[in-house]
Amino acid sequence: MHPALSVIIFTTFSGMGYGLFIWLCGNILNGTAPDNMSIVGGTILSILLVGTGLLSSTLHLGHPERAWRAFSQWRSSWLSREGVMSILTFVPMVFICGQTYIDMGFQKLIEPMAIAGIIGSVLTIFTTSMIYASLKSIPAWHNIWVVIGYQIYALSSGGVAYIMFSDWQQYLYVILLLIVALALKIITWISIDKHRGKYKREDALGLPDFGKAKPFEPAHSQKNYLQREMGYDLDPQRRTLMRWIALGFGFIFPALLLYIGLPITPVITLICLIGMMAERWLFFAEAEHVVRLYYDRESV
Amino acid sequence: MTCLPDKTDKKLGLLIDLNICVGCHACAVNCKEWNTGGITGPMEDIKPYGDDPSGVWYNRIHSYEFKKEKEADRTVYFPKSCLHCDDAPCVTVCPTGASLKRSEDGIVLVNPDVCIGCKLCSWACPYGAREYDTSAGVMQKCTLCIDKIYDENIPQERRVPACVSTCPAGARHFGDFADPESNVSKRAAEFDGRELFPQMETKPVNKYLPPRKREKHEDRRLTPKVSTVKDALLKWAKLDFTG
Ligand code: SF4
Ligand code: SF4
Ligand code: SF4
Numbered sequence: 152m153h154p155a156l157s158v159i160i161f162t163t164f165s166g167m168g169y170g171l172f173i174w175l176c177g178n179i180l181n182g183t184a185p186d187n188m189s190i191v192g193g194t195i196l197s198i199l200l201v202g203t204g205l206l207s208s209t210l211h212l213g214h215p216e217r218a219w220r221a222f223s224q225w226r227s228s229w230l231s232r233e234g235v236m237s238i239l240t241f242v243p244m245v246f247i248c249g250q251t252y253i254d255m256g257f258q259k260l261i262e263p264m265a266i267a268g269i270i271g272s273v274l275t276i277f278t279t280s281m282i283y284a285s286l287k288s289i290p291a292w293h294n295i296w297v298v299i300g301y302q303i304y305a306l307s308s309g310g311v312a313y314i315m316f317s318d319w320q321q322y323l324y325v326i327l328l329l330i331v332a333l334a335l336k337i338i339t340w341i342s343i344d345k346h347r348g349k350y351k352r353e354d355a356l357g358l359p360d361f362g363k364a365k366p367f368e369p370a371h372s373q374k375n376y377l378q379r380e381m382g383y384d385l386d387p388q389r390r391t392l393m394r395w396i397a398l399g400f401g402f403i404f405p406a407l408l409l410y411i412g413l414p415i416t417p418v419i420t421l422i423c424l425i426g427m428m429a430e431r432w433l434f435f436a437e438a439e440h441v442v443r444l445y446y447d448r449e450s451v
Numbered sequence: 452m453t454c455l456p457d458k459t460d461k462k463l464g465l466l467i468d469l470n471i472c473v474g475c476h477a478c479a480v481n482c483k484e485w486n487t488g489g490i491t492g493p494m495e496d497i498k499p500y501g502d503d504p505s506g507v508w509y510n511r512i513h514s515y516e517f518k519k520e521k522e523a524d525r526t527v528y529f530p531k532s533c534l535h536c537d538d539a540p541c542v543t544v545c546p547t548g549a550s551l552k553r554s555e556d557g558i559v560l561v562n563p564d565v566c567i568g569c570k571l572c573s574w575a576c577p578y579g580a581r582e583y584d585t586s587a588g589v590m591q592k593c594t595l596c597i598d599k600i601y602d603e604n605i606p607q608e609r610r611v612p613a614c615v616s617t618c619p620a621g622a623r624h625f626g627d628f629a630d631p632e633s634n635v636s637k638r639a640a641e642f643d644g645r646e647l648f649p650q651m652e653t654k655p656v657n658k659y660l661p662p663r664k665r666e667k668h669e670d671r672r673l674t675p676k677v678s679t680v681k682d683a684l685l686k687w688a689k690l691d692f693t694g
Contacts, residue, residue, distance in 0.1 A: 152574070213568015213588025220567060221546035224453045230571055231546035287540065287651055288577040350650060356529065357645040357659055362519025367526055370513040373505050377579040380570065441651070442579035445513055445531065
């Protein structure tokens with residue numbers, strides 16, 4: 152699939168934003184919350200990250216001015232559910248931010264709101280992952296690793312961002328999570344590499360009993376929308392490079408830098424975000440759509 | 452509503468005979484011709500006379516060469532348009548309700564006034580039946596010529612999709628697959644009508660008739676029977692007229 156910057160920004164920024172918010176809410180609940188200004192700063196950053204992600208995905212639409220229509224089909228569409236959940240989750244975000252900044256007398260609602268914040272964030276990340284995992288036509292996405300991955304990478308990258316606001320209290324947990332995320336990413340790559348080639352061109356043509364099929368003359372002289380959108384060819388060398396950037400920037404460097412304890416948390420967060428963007432770039436670039444069977448692929 | 456109807460009264464669709472199709476592209480051209488002036492038109496054409504033309508087509512004609520051991524190769528022309536699937540994944544993923552499957556006849560449509568151009572439906576379709584109109588910012592697809600098949604101003608016998616009426620070889624048939632007595636159901640049953648990509652579990656309504664199986668699996672191209680004058684004379688010499 153064509154790795155469009157807009158969807159890469161959408162999923163990585165909002166993932167980090169929800170992850171950060173989950174850490175904040177968790178620490179509010181177990182009584183290890185940082186000082187008030189840090190809570191305010193953390194929630195503002197969550198809101199900004201999620202907002203940027205949603206804005207980027209909205210601008211990617213052919214008709215951004217009709218985006219409100221996307222809230223209507225939550226009964227069947229994961230994309231619609233994602234839209235609804237992301238808007239609902241702004242409620243605890245804005246509430247916790249506002250109430251902590253100026254006490255409006257609702258302090259006892261903070262804990263229930265933190266619970267709602269965690270549930271909302273987890274559900275929003277889940278609905279985002281299901282947009283991709285529900286597509287049978289893209290085998291690299293149609294599996295459980297995508298669903299687990301979106302949660303874990305949101306928590307690991309959000310955890311790195313959270314260190315900025317929590318004075319290193321939680322850094323060991325974040326490092327642990329980064330290691331889990333790293334292992335998960337490698338398992339995911341092993342799994343998708345092993346499962347390539349499951350569907351054959353002859354299946355797509357409905358003619359499995361006529362021998363081997365190969366395109367004879369192209370259906371059209373120039374590339375069409377399908378080939379531009381779904382025909383991305385990933386060069387193997389590029390893939391190796393991007394995989395190392397994803398692992399290094401997304402998980403290994405942030406974990407090492409946190410372990411050493413360098414007081415440059417915004418830089419570590421930025422490194423982690425760049426790594427996650429490389430990871431998400433690969434998520435798209437490596438995913439082959441079965442429509443390629445009608446064009447240039449014998450198997451997908 | 453992007454939930455699929457439990458059941459559609461009719462299942463209108465196409466039966467495409469791969470044994471007959473000669474790959475002339477007439478159906479694709481007439482599809483564009485009809486639909487560019489129809490309810491979903493104009494169909495996008497960018498630099499149609501330039502070096503790098505591109506645009507939207509609802510129907511594309513692929514072609515494949517099949518190789519099988521001990522058989523002569525065969526060329527199969529393969530027209531591909533929306534299959535109006537019963538379990539259409541393109542419909543259920545749509546967040547806006549722009550994609551829909553009609554409960555009366557099973558036709559899958561995009562409402563261009565509601566579509567936000569998120570392109571998710573084109574990702575969900577395993578067959579590449581949807582193409583994005585970059586100028587209008589909305590998704591486009593085969594309508595089964597809904598503005599032709601129901602037009603009461605045209606004589607009944609001509610109310611078939613543009614691609615069907617134009618096919619010079621008679622490779623395309625239109626009808627109701629829900630009715631076992633319809634022309635398409637009977638033909639599909641008689642000649643081994645196939646679904647494309649059954650592994651995708653979309654339950655396509657359109658069916659394809661495969662190329663006919665060869666009676667004898669002999670490869671006439673590789674073992675040509677050239678009867679020379681010498682052979683003929685030998686036959687007469689032996690008075691053997693078999694073969
Ligand atoms: S062929 Fe594709 S676009 Fe048409 S109904 Fe099936 S899934 Fe949808
Ligand atoms: S591109 Fe349009 S029709 Fe397709 S899923 Fe998005 S809103 Fe629905
Ligand atoms: S039914 Fe109509 S819209 Fe569909 S491929 Fe045929 S001519 Fe085109």
